[in-house]
Amino acid sequence: MLDAVARVRRFNRAVTSAVGALDNSFLGRGRPLGAARVLNAIGHGRSDVAEIRDYLGLDSGLMSRLLRSLEDEGLVETEAHENDARRRVATLTRTGKREFAAYEALSNAQAEGFLAQHSQAEALLAAMDLVASTLTRERIALDEMDPRSEEARYCLGEYYAELGRRFSQGFDVSLSRDPDAKDMRRPRGTFIVAMSDTLPIGCVGLKGTDHGYAEIKRLWVAPAARGLRLGRRLMDAAEDAARGLGIALLRLDTNSALPEAGRLYRTTGWREIPRFNDDPYPDLFFEKRL
Amino acid sequence: MLDAVARVRRFNRAVTSAVGALDNSFLGRGRPLGAARVLNAIGHGRSDVAEIRDYLGLDSGLMSRLLRSLEDEGLVETEAHENDARRRVATLTRTGKREFAAYEALSNAQAEGFLAQHSQAEALLAAMDLVASTLTRERIALDEMDPRSEEARYCLGEYYAELGRRFSQGFDVSLSRDPDAKDMRRPRGTFIVAMSDTLPIGCVGLKGTDHGYAEIKRLWVAPAARGLRLGRRLMDAAEDAARGLGIALLRLDTNSALPEAGRLYRTTGWREIPRFNDDPYPDLFFEKRL
DNA sequence: CATAATATCTGACTTTAGTCAGATATCGTG
DNA sequence: CACGATATCTGACTAAAGTCAGATATTATG
Structure with a gap:
C-alpha cells in the first residue's frame, strides 16, 4: 500500500484521469482530438507540417487528412515552404486564431482551477515542476x-x-x-x-x-x-x-x-x-x- | 513563460506524454486498451459490473462486449450477483490472474524505472503525493x-x-x-x-x-x-x-x-x-x- | 400484483485513429 | 540531368471506441 512503487502508481492513476478530463474538455469544441491537437500545435508556432507530424507522432496520411479537415473548416491555410516546395507550411486563418484562443482559454481555465484548489500554490507548483522535470528528463x-x-x-x-x-x-x-x-x-x-x-x-x-x-x-x-x-x-x-x-x-x-x-x-x-x-x-x- | 498557469500547463504536457507511453506499454499484450482496463479493474478488486462501468466511464453496451471478449479469451468469468440477479459479478479465472499479474509487472517496472531516474527518490515521491492528492481532492x-x-x-x-x-x-x-x-x-x-x-x-x-x-x-x-x-x-x-x-x-x-x-x-x-x-x-x- | 425502475445484453450503426501501398512533385548530389 | 531521397497526398483498408434503440430479466414500490 505504501511503498514507493505504490505511490508512483497512485500518482499515475491520478494524472491519467486528470489528463482524460482535459482531453474531454477539448472535445467540447466539436472537433476530434487529433484535429484539435494539430490546430494547437500550429497555434503554438509549429508551422512546418513535417515538424507537427513528428511532434504529434502522426502517420503522414493521417496528418494530411487532419490538415485538410482544418482547411475545410476554414481554420488553417497551407502554402509551400519558401525554400523547399515539397514541404508545406501551415498558418492559422483569422477564424483559426479565434478557435485556438478558445482552446487556450480552456487550458488556462483548467490550470487556474487546479491551482485554486490548493491554498499553498507555490508548494504545489514546486512539486509539479519537480515531477515534470523528472518526466521529461x-x-x-x-x-x-x-x-x-x-x-x-x-x-x-x-x-x-x-x-x-x-x-x-x-x-x-x-x-x-x-x-x-x-x-x-x-x-x-x-x-x-x-x-x-x-x-x-x-x-x-x-x-x-x-x-x-x-x-x-x-x-x-x-x-x-x-x-x-x-x-x-x-x-x-x-x-x-x-x-x-x-x-x-x-x-x-x-x-x-x-x-x-x-x-x-x-x-x-x-x-x-x-x-x-x-x-x-x-x-x-x-x-x-x- | 514562467507564470503559474504556464507551469501547470508544462506539467500537463509532461504527464500527457508519460501517460500515453504507459498506455502503449499496455498494448504490448495483444489486447485493446479497453479490454485491458476492464481486466485490470477486475484484478484490482472491482467485481461488480456496474461499478467497473462507472469507474471506467463506459457505455453499458461497450462494457458488455468488453466483458464478453475477456470471457472468450478465458480470462474472466461472470455470474449473477447473489442478492440481485440483474447484476453480474466478474471474477478472474486462473489464466486471468496470470494475465493480470503480467500487467501488474509492467506497471511496477514502469514505476521503478521512473524512480530510478532520480537520485533523491523521497523528494520526488513527496512531490508526486502532493500533486496526486490535489488532483484527486x-x-x-x-x-x-x-x-x-x-x-x-x-x-x-x-x-x-x-x-x-x-x-x-x-x-x-x-x-x-x-x-x-x-x-x-x-x-x-x-x-x-x-x-x-x-x-x-x-x-x-x-x-x-x-x-x-x-x-x-x-x-x-x-x-x-x-x-x-x-x-x-x-x-x-x-x-x-x-x-x-x-x-x-x-x-x-x-x-x-x-x-x-x-x-x-x-x-x-x-x-x-x-x-x-x-x-x-x-x-x-x-x-x-x- | 401491476408498474416503474434497474442492469445487462444484442444488433446496427458512426466516428476516430491508424496503417499501408503507391502516386506525384520536388530537392540534392554526383 | 539522371537518380535516389524526401515530403506530401490519395485511396483503400482495419481496428477500436463509442452511440443508440430496443429486448429481456429482475427488483422495488405503491
Whole structure:
C-alpha cells in the first residue's frame, strides 16, 4: 500500500484521469482530438507540417487528412515552404486564431482551477515542476544562449536569490565580480541554459579571461531539477565548450555554504587551489586541466 | 513563460506524454486498451459490473462486449450477483490472474524505472503525493475505521514521527495518554481516516470519556495533503460523528509547536480553556459546545 | 400484483485513429 | 540531368471506441 512503487502508481492513476478530463474538455469544441491537437500545435508556432507530424507522432496520411479537415473548416491555410516546395507550411486563418484562443482559454481555465484548489500554490507548483522535470528528463536541452537573454537573466536572478538565502551574510551582486556579458559569449566564453520544455531549469557560464585560463561561473540548478544530475551535465557541457574554444585550463570559485557544489567539483576531476581573486564571497577555489 | 498557469500547463504536457507511453506499454499484450482496463479493474478488486462501468466511464453496451471478449479469451468469468440477479459479478479465472499479474509487472517496472531516474527518490515521491492528492481532492474519502486497522496505525505512526520532529524534547507515545482503542470505536467514539485512492493521508480520533465530554485526538494531515483544507474536513466529520453519538461537549489538547492546528481550532468555534489533564506534551487546551 | 425502475445484453450503426501501398512533385548530389 | 531521397497526398483498408434503440430479466414500490 505504501511503498514507493505504490505511490508512483497512485500518482499515475491520478494524472491519467486528470489528463482524460482535459482531453474531454477539448472535445467540447466539436472537433476530434487529433484535429484539435494539430490546430494547437500550429497555434503554438509549429508551422512546418513535417515538424507537427513528428511532434504529434502522426502517420503522414493521417496528418494530411487532419490538415485538410482544418482547411475545410476554414481554420488553417497551407502554402509551400519558401525554400523547399515539397514541404508545406501551415498558418492559422483569422477564424483559426479565434478557435485556438478558445482552446487556450480552456487550458488556462483548467490550470487556474487546479491551482485554486490548493491554498499553498507555490508548494504545489514546486512539486509539479519537480515531477515534470523528472518526466521529461531525457528531453532537457542544453542550449548556448546570450547571457543577456530572458532565459539567462531568469536563471541568474534565481541564482542570486538563492545565494542570498544560503549565505549567512546575504548576497549582493554588485559586491561580487559580476562577469561582463561579453566574456561569456563566443569566442571568449559561452553561457549555457538547461531548458525543460519552455522552462529554464539551470545554467552555467564559461567566462574567458586574459590570464591563460577561463572561469566557470554561475552554475545553478533549479530546485525543481535537483536529483537529475543536471549539474554534472552542465559542467560537462561547459568543459566541452571550453575544449572547443581551445581553452586548456579552467578555474572556479565557490563557497562552503554550497556543499553540493563542492562535492560535484571534487568528484569530477577538479583540485582545490589557493585563492586566486579577491571576490568577497567565495572561500573555496578549484582548478581543472582539460 | 514562467507564470503559474504556464507551469501547470508544462506539467500537463509532461504527464500527457508519460501517460500515453504507459498506455502503449499496455498494448504490448495483444489486447485493446479497453479490454485491458476492464481486466485490470477486475484484478484490482472491482467485481461488480456496474461499478467497473462507472469507474471506467463506459457505455453499458461497450462494457458488455468488453466483458464478453475477456470471457472468450478465458480470462474472466461472470455470474449473477447473489442478492440481485440483474447484476453480474466478474471474477478472474486462473489464466486471468496470470494475465493480470503480467500487467501488474509492467506497471511496477514502469514505476521503478521512473524512480530510478532520480537520485533523491523521497523528494520526488513527496512531490508526486502532493500533486496526486490535489488532483484527486474531490475523491478524498473520509472513512470510519477501527483505530487498530492498518490504515489507522500507519497514520498514527506518521503522526507520532512528526511530533517527534517538531517537539524540541521529542515525543514518546508511552509518556502521553495513549487513548484506548475501544474509546475510539462506536458507540464510545470513532476514528476517521482520510483516504486518497489507496493512500491514507489524514486521520482524527473521537475519544469517548466518562466525564461528560468527548475528546478530539490524533488530528493529522499528511505533508502531501496540506493546503487542501483537509484538517477542517476531518474536524467537521469528527464533530458530525459526535453529534450523531449524542455528544454535546468536545475538548482537545494541543501544543503551541503546532501553530497550524491552533489556528484551525480558533477559526472553527473552539475556545481556549484551562489545562484539563496532566499529559506532559500539550500546552494549549480547547473546548467546543456542539 | 401491476408498474416503474434497474442492469445487462444484442444488433446496427458512426466516428476516430491508424496503417499501408503507391502516386506525384520536388530537392540534392554526383 | 539522371537518380535516389524526401515530403506530401490519395485511396483503400482495419481496428477500436463509442452511440443508440430496443429486448429481456429482475427488483422495488405503491
